[in-house]
Amino acid sequence: VKTVVAVKQVADLDDLDGEPVRKRINEWDLFALQAALDLGGEVVAVTVGDPGTEEVLLQCLARGAERAVRIDASVADPLAVARLLAALIERESPDLVLCGTQSSDAANGAVPAAVAGQLDLARVAVVRGLRLVDDRLELDRELEGGLMEQVSVALPAVVSVQTGINHPTQPNLRAFKRADKTPRETITPQQLGFDVAELEAAAGARVRRLVRPGAGESRATMLDGDPAEVAERIWEIIGARVPA
């Protein structure tokens, strides 16, 4: 199998005060990558972003991806990202596309569905287990309340992976050294056939700045005291806000 794994560099929401804000690979994507590596075959990691996002590709190469491709575009809108990814995936013609179920910063969970839509492929979301059986993929989907759904799809397909599906291995320093020496590929939207102006126009939402609401703006209140006192306070607060 040849698998394309779409990965994203996310902002560390615990470090919005950092200057610049710390970036790292989306946690879900590590599980998607590991799932691809566990299936065997060629694994191509793909990301969309500026040169600063290459760090996530290095992570993928160190973890065992064969190739790593960056689509050189700074777009944040899930649909714009999906269009770019779909164009590249079409070129690569993999047997399988794996993504994380969502990204830890934006948490839209939209890209996998949009990619599948663009490519008219089957899409299975929130996957907790996957097995290749002949030329089909058998999948365990996570539902609410601890329920699981078993699904079987024909390949190619787009699958979004939940955390905990596997144990991503932590590469050692030698793996990073090897990754340092592996060339990373870059492709522009134009090379993928996009008109930049059109893409810009369609880019929609973009991230300009990440800020944490100041302490003065917080509307949370900590209630101290024993359970009875806290209950009393809650009753007062509700009473003050709910018309009689």
Next chain:
Amino acid sequence: VGRDPRHDILFEPIQIGPKTLRNRFYQAPHCTSFGSDVPGAQAYIRAVKAEGGWAAVNTEFCSVHPSSDSLPLVSARLWDEADVERLSLMTELAHEHGALAGVELWHGGCVVGNLESRLPARSVSQMTDESLYSSSCYELDKAGIREIQRFYVDAAKRAVSAGFDIVNVHGAECGAITQHFLMAKFNRRIDEYGGSLENRSRFWVETIERVREAVDGQAAVTARLCVDTLNDSPLGIRAGEEAYGFIQLADPYVDFWDLQVGGWVAAEWAGDDVVASRFAGEFSHREMIAAASAATEKPVAAVGRFTNPDTMAEAISSGDIDIIAAARPSIADPYLPAKIEAGRYDEIRECIGCNVCASRFPQAAPIICTQNATLGEEYRRGWHPERFTQAQNADRDVLVVGAGPAGMECAVVLGKRGMRRVHLVDAASEIGGCMRRIAAYPNLGEWGRLTQYRQVQLDKLDNVEVILDTRLEADDVFEYGAEIVVIATGSRWRADGMNGPTQSTIPGAEADNVFTPEEVFDAGGSIAGDHVVVYDTDGYFTAVAMAQMLMGAGKRVTLLTPFPNLSPYMFLTGEAFRVNRELRAEGAEIITNHALLEIEGTTLRGCHAFSPAPLEWSADSVVLVTQREPIDRLYHALKAAPDRLAAEEIEAVYRIGDCVAPRLIADCVFDGHRLAREIDSDDPATPLPYRRELTPLPATLPDLVGSGA
């Protein structure tokens, strides 16, 4: 993102007589063992705090005259011009960083040994201090009282000429003659300096008044007063009663107050002025401070091991105090004010309340800190707590094996020194190493701050990766791909009873009813048997923790030790009195001066420390807290294969922390820090020499005059 507006109050300047504190952060006087004889270290430790935002930095207690010579304990001194010159370095550097410099004038009365000056001790009454053997003192007559007050006046003038902005008349911690006059415990006089509250205050009030005249508006005057001696004795001081009265009487002569509770010197109070985290959290003496501070309109400073800006802001906004005094929090984090000011709350390196800093004072050893490896190293090693240089070999990848105190600290500092990649690998599922156990010992939760601070730092460093649940064997390390390997695999307790006092193992230690501290911890204290003997030759906190865990699990516990006291190190940290008291109150039996030599079933054989006559005890189980041994197998396996190291392009293998030699946690943190600071030296395994402050040789040698054989 700035600071929380609730903390703005901490940054409001406040007037103290002729001087202004730029904010509410006041580094209270605290010992360093640098005094005035080690002037570089003294100046730099205070200067770094001044740079870190403290509005004032103080010396430790500062002797006014050779008749108050604290040896072997180290005080500062303002005996003559030579001391003025030495302490001027501190005031100069404090001023460069915009802080005021304060000095705590002190005469020890009857608690000093005068081991250097060989003068007899002078005292309020002819009362002998418990800390001195076969030495007593003489009672001051009126002329003697005037003379002591002159010592204070002369020292105050020297303080001004040394550039001090705050002159503090020390009357606290039960170790100053000023306080001895105040306390009926020491003061049995029947003249106008004894008896009534007003009479007992007379010496102290007169002294403060004379000091005020002497400094003549060139320095702010304060008095450090112990407002409660915490001893429930009619001979002590109560905050709402005597202290209230004392403050009213001296109030006209001070510009602000420096209030504290408890003492260091006398046994019954020892440690309560620096109460350890195992006993109390922030501002634990609040009620007493508030009761006393109600007596004055002047600004009040008080300590409370404050590390949380919310507590600090509330202490001020409530009106209980005006100035946040801090010794230990300033030791753990000299940049505490600057970090709060910038809203960098998660960067605060909070004091863990272990009191290892304080333990150095009775040893006359340079101050150290468990949290802050750079403390005391500012001058002699040139270490700054917040600044790091890019390593010359920063293009190297480093593997640190073991995420205990040494490994965590080493990885953090290597990260800050810009090493290309640092991998901190641990077999456990979380970082902390030995701290995962220790911070879960009864009452030691705050010690977990050691790990928490480093966790935050590790998370922030892009070039440092923490890899858990991964046990590395020698082959894994060879193949890891690091040019530099640091082994920090810690230590374990000896299971065979090997111990310092006998330099032998204990036959029978291999039996099923004999346990190590790790086994007791893992069982939550619920080991076999009802009656457990904890045998301690370690002398610090582990045996105490074992006893507490076992008692918590319903066991009857006997602590057996060859030392004259249980946990002798806790006498240095100021924890011993309360720990002994509490263990006894909780039903522990404590047998000191006895060695355990053999275990046979439920029979324990040993002897008294001073007699070989065999003795027997019985117990269902035994816990051996004898000594630790390094876990150094991995280190030696790597070092034994130099060819393999070369083939794998591993340039160097170092070891740090307990896996070199089991030590204090503070020493392990230091070890990890030291290696990282010097990772680009010619020989990082060997610490670079530090600057020594030696007195120059005399220009001319004196003759020994006289005739005779």
